[in-house]
Amino acid sequence: MTDRPEPVKCLVWDLDDTVWDGVVLENDRPEPHSAALHSLRVLDERGILHAVASRGELDVATGHLRRHGIEDLFSAITVGWGAKSVAVREIAESLGIGLDTVAFVDNDPVERAEVAAALPQVRCYAAEQIAELPGLPEFVPEVITAEARHRRDYYRAERARRTGENEFAGSDADFLASLDLVLTVRRATAADLDRAYELTVRTHQLNTTGRTYDLADLRELSRSPEYEVLVADLRDRFGEYGTIGLAVTRRRGTDSVLLLTLMSCRVMSRGVGGPFLRFLIERARTAGLRPTAEFVTTPANRIMLVTLRFAGFTVDATDGDHLLLVHDPAHRPPPTSHVRVVGETTAAGLPLALFGQVHRVPDRTAVVVGDRRLTYRELDETTTALARRLVAAGVRPGTVVLVHLPQSLDALTAALGVLRAGAAWWIAEPDHSAATLTALVDELGCAVAVVAGPAAGLPGQLTTVDMRGPEPGRAELPATVPETAPAYVITTSGSTGIPKAVIVSRANLAAMITARDYDHRGGEPVTFAALRLLWDGWLMVFAWGLTVGATNVLPDAAALGNVTALTELAARWRPTHLAATPSMYRLLLPGLTGLRDVLRQVALAGEAVPASVVARHRELLPETGFVNEYGPTEATVTCIAYDVREVPRGPVPIGTAMRGSAAYVLDPMLRPAAPDTPGELYLGGAQVVPGYAARPALTAGVFLPDPFTGEPGARMYRTGDVAVRGSDGVIEFHGRVDGQVKVRGVRVERAGVEAVLETHPAIQEAAVIDFAGSDDAVRLTAFCVVTADTDPPPARELIAHCRGGLPPQAIPHRFRFVEAIPIATASTKRDDAALRAWAGEAPVAAPISREGWTETEQELAAIWQELLGHTDFERTDSFLDIGGDSHLIVRLHLALEARWPGAIRVGRLFDLATIEAQATTVQAAAADTCRNTEDRTPTPQAFEL
Known part of the structure; x- marks a missing residue:
């Protein structure tokens, strides 16, 4: 059995009489050989780069490549009259790869002999062998990763960087600083392991600590709780470099042992090796472990040993060519300003990620809610104390804890304290509907609620924990929490009027944080x-x-x-x-x-x-x-x-999917829709949640197996959104497949609003339509059919009815009464298009008596009527209680400012919420204006004619 040959990273092509028959410079118009095209594309898919070293004129040659649509397949093009060996050497240097990974194909045996004599490391092939090249073992990587298809793009971006660097007027350090380099370090997924192994076999040995692992080793290590396999991605303002770094660490007692670290030779000039090491050192220190490293000496990797020493590692023991290094805790290398390192948050490390900054900036203000604040030290102490009280009350990983508090610093720290106890927070403010609250408590199996002071209106089965109560001893917090354990619960409207409870796991939350850059x-x-x-x-x-x-x-x-x-x-x-x-x-x-x-x-x-x-x-x-x-x-x-x-x-x-997520625009057969063709948007990846609490059928209906990933058990979420993916991969949102809409940031199902309206005794049928007003804000109009022999109920009554079962954003802005909900003839479905057209029409105001109202009050009533779309209000009604919201408050202020400039500031309208109060304030402001005018001392100029 022979050793596997060194894999080829780049194949350098002659053009004339090799890629095609004929000489372009002699006005031939040759077509590329089909065998050449096949080999070019197959090897490109495998991540093998292509380059050109040919004789002729550059513009003529590239023009011919461009006409046949293959110019972009070549990562470097050198055309001239010099020696081919010089061109091949320059190509290897420009791509940052070793000559022993370069191959050369040419029809001329003299040219091949010249390259072989000058560059014996380069493998040479005759043009007659082009068709068989993809079958040769040196052209078949042991693993072919998804990233391989983008390798050409990475090198093209590198050419743009080199051009930018050559044109840059400042120093090398200034150019590095201008790149906006971002190094993202994350735990390798199953999909990353092929690339991780590829790095071990493709990376030049001067950039590695010397140990090697095969693919089976990496798979086994990534499943072990003792080991971490980390990969590093790099990008800058020119584009992506892809996955360029690898580290394997092992937890051995109180040590974090760096068994392997390596960086792709493509990024040697970017100075990211040091920051990568510093990140690994800080990661170990933050976890309370001593950073150590094992190093295997090779003839080529001395530079990596120097890098380790500069990072603060000292040699502790030697055994032949194996070294054990220990990091000096007193060594604090200065941060690297030209590269930003972004670390991954894992489910296991979630508390450390969220609260670990207390070790670095304990006295910095961490959180502010309104006028109250906590430092990182105070946040750490407060959440730890609450977590212990919760554990003492029986809270365990996997349980849901109700945070029954209004938006405040207490509510925020309560949520974080619940997470620290290993449980999941569920925030419901005290004015939440009691019936809905009871139903959700039962659905979630919730047994504990966090309150501040005496609790009222809570289901009787809940045990309460007071935010400000004494700490009951030192209950131990859970040492480990399963990554599948819920982190928080968010409720969204449901088609029955009872909200759905979405369970978000700790792994989901960690993935979301990691995706932020x-x-x-x-x-x-x-x-x-x-x-x-x-x-x-x-x-x-x-x-x-x-x-x-x-x-x-x-x-x-x-x-x-x-x-x-x-x-x-x-x-x-x-x-x-x-x-x-x-x-x-x-x-x-x-x-x-x-x-x-x-x-x-x-x-x-x-x-x-x-x-x-x-x-x-x-x-x-x-x-x-x-x-x-x-x-x-x-x-x-x-x-x-x-x-x-x-x-x-x-x-x-x-846009496009963030790191760790996937976005698919699919047709009804769950096939990718063609570019620029509408389809339904599905989401995959680490942020897709487990599902809905106590709703298995609903969960199964929208959380489907993901056929586009190799991850076992991977699922995708059917959003119900219509989307279009452009040829550039960027996605546009084109509305909803169903009736779900976003109103002031809250997702509302129109069917849920309709269900609540139809529980009113006077409403037989309801249809809810969203529309954008003149301020582009989305609001709802409800079209209602009243029951027989019943008068339409007033708007105030319907608003009050909806408030008992819906969030404020789901309460319709207008109510229209119709004899019947229209049906579309062609589909026999509800004619939403007709309803939407009616929703945009100005409402017909019912005549109403304002007898006894002052002139100012009547003017205000006219403004209110225009904004609210109805006349069902009295002088003492609050604007917010009869259909107003914060956006309409702003429009109300603009209207008042146009009629009575400076009379009422916008912030006061939340207190001066009635027509009576607003009229009094407007009249007082007008009286002040008159007095100031009468008291003003005339000046001589005032009497000039």
Whole structure:
């Protein structure tokens, strides 16, 4: 049995009389040989690069390649009149690969002999052998990874980098700093192991610690709790490098032993080996382990030993060519400024990721909710104390704990304390419907609730734990929690009116955090989420922020929906990263211009982003990054993202799948839809949740086996969203397959709203349609058929009825009464198109008497009527109780400002919520204006004619 030959990394081609018959420079128009085309494409799929070393004129040769559509297959093209051996050497150097991995094919035996004599490491082949090359063992990698198909793209990006470097006016260090390098280190998945093994056989030995593993070894190690197989991906402003690093570590007692680390030779000039090592050292230290390393000396890898020594490792013992190195804890290498290292969060390491920054920045403010704050030390102590009280109350991994608190610092720390106890938080504010709460407590098997002070309105079977109660001894927190254990529960509307409970696992949450790669170099990051804790969107920047030592800001209950309060909170904390829904961001944007110098990135999610919001953002915050993120709760917050750099002409794309996720646009037969063709969007990957609590049939209906991955047991989630994937791979959202819509960031099923309306004794049938008003905010119109011999109930009555079973965002904005819900003739289905057209029409106001109202009150009533779409209100009704919301408050303020400038500030409208109060304030402001005018001392100029 002979040894396997060294694999070929690059095949260098002669062109004339090799790729085709004839000489292009002599005006021949030869067609490429079919055998050459076949070998080019087969080897390219295997990740083997192609290059050209040929005689002739460069422009003529590349033009001919381009005409036949194969220019892009070549990662380097050298055409001229020099020696072929010189060209082959230059190609190997430009690609950063060893000559012993290069092959050369040419029809001319003299040219082959010249290359073989000058470069004996290069294997040479005659043109007659082209058809058989794909079958030769040196051209058949032992493993062929998915990444292999992109290797040519990686080298093309490298050519662009080299061009940029040659044109760069500054120093080499300045150029490195300009690349915006990001190194992402993560645990290898089953799909990564082929690439991990490929790195061990393809990487030049000077970049490795010397140990090797075969594919079976790596698979076995990745399944062992003692070992970690880590891979590192690299990208910069020119594009992706792909997976370029590998590390294998073992936990041995109190040591973390680095058994293997290597970096691809493609990135030797990028200076990422040192940061990679420093990350591994810090990872071990954070876990309370001593970093050690084993090194196997080879003739070529001395440079790696030097790298280890510079990183702080010292030789502790030697055994022949094997060295044992120990890291010196006093050695603190300075951070590398030109590369940002992003680590993976695992389910097992979730508490460490979220609370571990206490060891680095204990006195930095960690969390802010309204006017209250905690440092990282205080957050650590508070959540640990609550976790112990919960464990003492019987909470165990896998259980669900109700956090029955309004949006506040207490609610936030309660949720994190529940997670620290190994359980799952479920936040429900005290004004939650009692009937819905009871149903969900039963469905979730919830037995414990966290409260602050006396509890009221809770189901009797719940044991309560007071946030501020004394700690009952030192109950031990769980040492390990299964990665499949739930981390939190989020409820979404259901078709029966009872919310569905989505179970999000610890592994899902960890994967979501890992997928975040927001830039936070320079200064201390501050995140601001203008969102409710009831919706998981707040985790988008908040959870990531905790893992990088950021200060993380949220509004309290008093500030929610109050644009003035939210902008004041943002101005106070000056965030670097902000998350919001598009509707809320539209309102916040004018008040954020004072943050131009600090606000680095805005991430929007929860609704489709109108192009007008992008345009306004670019106008007011031109230097701030803008990301459109997409993802249902069933895929853990967001899993698709698009970096919006320009104002789009059409819909704002939702982008491409984030790291660890997959997005498929499929036809009804679950086949990939053709580019630019609508299909249904399915999501796969590590963020897809286990399913719905106590709803196995519903879970089975939308969580399906994923046929597009080799992972056993992998599933994908059917979103019900219509999407189009462009030829560039970017996805656009094109609405819903069913009736589910997003209203102010909350997912609402229209059928659920209809079900609640139809429980009203006067409503026989209801149809709910979403529509975008003049402010682009999505609202609901309910078309109702009343029961026989019944008068239509007033709007206030229907609003009050809906409030008992629906979240505020699901309450219809308008109510229309029709004799029958229209049916489409062709399909015999409900004619939603007709209803949508009616929803956009101005409502016909019912005549109403305003006898006894002042003139100002009647003017206000006319404004209210236009905004609310109905007349069913009295002088003493609260605007928010009869159909108003925070967005309409802003529109109300604009209307009042146009009629009575300066009379009422927008923030006061949350307190001056009635017509009576607003009229009194307007009249008082007018009287003050008159007195100020009468008291003003005339000046001579005032009497000039």
